[in-house]
Every structure is written in structure tokens, then in C-alpha cells.
Amino acid sequence: MTTEHDLVITVDRDRCVGHGRCFDLHPQLFTSDDLGFSVVKSTLHDQSTRDAALDASLDCPERAISVRDRSTRS
Numbered sequence: 001m002t003t004e005h006d007l008v009i010t011v012d013r014d015r016c017v018g019h020g021r022c023f024d025l026h027p028q029l030f031t032s033d034d035l036g037f038s039v040v041k042s043t044l045h046d047q048s049t050r051d052a053a054l055d056a057s058l059d060c061p062e063r064a065i066s067v068r069d070r071s072t073r074s
């Protein structure tokens with residue numbers, strides 16, 4: 001079972017081109033930096049955060065957002 005401490009959300013800076021869908025859809029979880037690229041801002045990794053992160057990951061055209069369990073190696 002995944003606990004609130006097991007989730008790792010990352011934005012691949014090499015892939016993000018600043019579409020902004022992630023922080024438009026889930027401003028509680030993502031924000032933009034000065035150049036318009038996404039930054040993960042939430043440190044609360046509960047179920048709603050997980051759902052939002054997965055949704056953002058699927059919605060990003062560049063597939064720049066990764067959501068994984070801390071125990072998962074990739």
C-alpha cells in the first residue's frame with residue numbers, strides 16, 4: 001500500500017516546454033518558474049495529490065511529468 005511518503009512527482013526539465021496545462025489544471029500541485037516551465041510545489045502526497053499528479057502526467061503533451069512510488073526504481 002502506498003503511503004503519503006511514498007510518492008515522487010517530478011518534472012523533466014529537458015522535456016517541459018511550458019504548455020502550462022499542469023499548473024492551469026492543478027495549481028495546488030504545480031506552478032511555473034520565471035520562464036514558464038513547470039515546478040512541483042506540493043509536498044503533500046495524499047491520494048488527491050496522487051490523482052492530480054497522474055492526471056497532469058497524462059495531460060502533458062511532452063510526457064514531462066513522472067509519478068512513481070519511491071520504492072520503484074526507473
Ligand code: F3S
Pocket residue numbers: 011015016017018019020021022023036037038059060061062063064065
Ligand atoms: Fe511543462 Fe507539460 Fe506542464 S510541457 S508546463 S509539464 S503541461
